[in-house]
Amino acid sequence: MRFDLTDLKLFLRVIDSGSITAGAAHAHLALASASARIRGMEEALGVPLLVRGRRGVEPTEAGRTLLHHARQITQQMERMRADLGEYATGLKGHIRLLSNTSALTEFLPDKLATFMAEHPHVNVDLEERLSTDIVEAMRDQLADVGIVTDAVDSSGLETRLFKEDRLVLALGLAHPLAKGLRRNAVLPFSACVEYDFIGLAGDSALQQYIGEQGSRLGHRLRYRVRLRSFDAICRMVASGAGLAVLPESAVVRSRDAANLKVVRLADPWARRRLLLCMRSYAELPGYARELVDVLAAPV
Numbered sequence: 001m002r003f004d005l006t007d008l009k010l011f012l013r014v015i016d017s018g019s020i021t022a023g024a025a026h027a028h029l030a031l032a033s034a035s036a037r038i039r040g041m042e043e044a045l046g047v048p049l050l051v052r053g054r055r056g057v058e059p060t061e062a063g064r065t066l067l068h069h070a071r072q073i074t075q076q077m078e079r080m081r082a083d084l085g086e087y088a089t090g091l092k093g094h095i096r097l098l099s100n101t102s103a104l105t106e107f108l109p110d111k112l113a114t115f116m117a118e119h120p121h122v123n124v125d126l127e128e129r130l131s132t133d134i135v136e137a138m139r140d141q142l143a144d145v146g147i148v149t150d151a152v153d154s155s156g157l158e159t160r161l162f163k164e165d166r167l168v169l170a171l172g173l174a175h176p177l178a179k180g181l182r183r184n185a186v187l188p189f190s191a192c193v194e195y196d197f198i199g200l201a202g203d204s205a206l207q208q209y210i211g212e213q214g215s216r217l218g219h220r221l222r223y224r225v226r227l228r229s230f231d232a233i234c235r236m237v238a239s240g241a242g243l244a245v246l247p248e249s250a251v252v253r254s255r256d257a258a259n260l261k262v263v264r265l266a267d268p269w270a271r272r273r274l275l276l277c278m279r280s281y282a283e284l285p286g287y288a289r290e291l292v293d294v295l296a297a298p299v
Contacts, residue, residue: 002044005077007037008070011049014038015067016142018056041066064140071141079285093122093287096143098134101206102247103147103274105230107163108295115294122287130205138277144288147295149209150273159275160296167210167270168248169263170233172240178261188266189245193219196242198233201226210245213269234260245270 006027014023014034024034042049049063059067078093099108104126116124129137131148138146138157147162148154169192171178177187177195193214199221200207207226214221224242227233230250237244238259251262264270276295278284284292 003041005074007041008073010034010037011041011063011066012070012074014050014057015059015063018058020050020057068141075141075144075283075285079283081285093119093285094125095122095145095285095288095291096125096127097145097147097291098127098129098137098143099147100131100134100149100209100274101128101200101204102149102165102167102272103162104128106165106247106249107274108147111295111297115291119287119290122291124291128205130208133205135277138279141279144278144284145292145295146277148275148277150275151269154275154277157277157279158281159277160292162274162276162295165272165274166248167245167265167272168251169265170237170244170246170251171261171263172238172243173259173261174240175243175261177243177263181261181263184264186264186266189213189270190217192243192245193217193221195222196224197221198236198242198244199223199226200230200233201228206247213267231255 006029010023010027010029013026014020017023017026020034020038021031024031027034029037038050045062045066047062048060049066050057051060081093097112108126112124112126116122127143131152134143134146134148135152135154135157137143149165169177169187169189175195177192181187199210211221225236227236230246231254233244233246234251234254234256236242238256245265248262248264251257251260254260276292278292281289281292
């Protein structure tokens with residue numbers, strides 16, 4: 001059984017993209033060459049590594065085992081490159097960072113920009129995912145660092161505090177729920193689910209998280225419109241079109257903050273801490289450890 005680094009990197013890219021075609025493109029290989037390499041690995045092992053379907057490919061149990069070892073080998077190569085970086089020029093590091101919506105939109109950009117300005121030879125592959133999916137990906141060694149809410153089980157991973165992140169209810173001043181509410185009022189989410197909502201467009205991790213809370217109460221939330229930014233949502237809420245659940249920081253910095261009533265939610269899931277998570281800080285490449293240090297540093 002002989003696999004080279006090209007085989008292993010190709011297999012990682014195929015699994016990450018869910019497609020041999022896309023994996024071949026990311027590995028800069030012709031599709032025929034990539035397919036031949038995958039078949040060669042399967043023949044060498046004597047077992048299938050991929051389940052092929054109409055929607056793409058998924059790893060078999062043997063494929064998941066290979067995936068685990070391929071991650072370790074490629075990460076070891078990255079660590080070696082980082083450790084030798086002071087003796088060579090032109091080497092680049094690569095960090096795969098997974099983040100939930102709140103961290104990605106509210107807290108991450110400034111700190112990440114600072115890190116990247118100080119590390120021009122390090123590339124960051126940033127992807128938005130649900131916190132539960134991020135934890136699973138970290139355990140499977142599919143990423144270097146993740147940012148998740150403390151509501152998910154991160155056992156088996158090392159964590160550091162990134163930010164405090166409270167979700168609040170944003171209401172227009174004329175909204176029926178806003179009338180009669182005292183300052184510093186707190187409401188349960190169950191008091192809101194019958195009303196129309198304004199939400200984020202696309203497959204937002206935060207939107208899925210809020211939808212899950214409604215489902216637990218037996219309600220499918222009604223969205224009048226979905227928009228692409230927190231600021232746009234605040235403007236729509238201020239106009240009276242509906243209410244929204246948003247990170248408190250997004251509402252406070254909104255240009256329409258004066259036209260909104262902000263109500264804290266009584267539900268425990270709304271009081272969140274955002275955590276940096278990783279399998280092992282000590283085993284990360286040096287530049288990835290520096291990223292963790294920058295993100296964990298207090299403002």
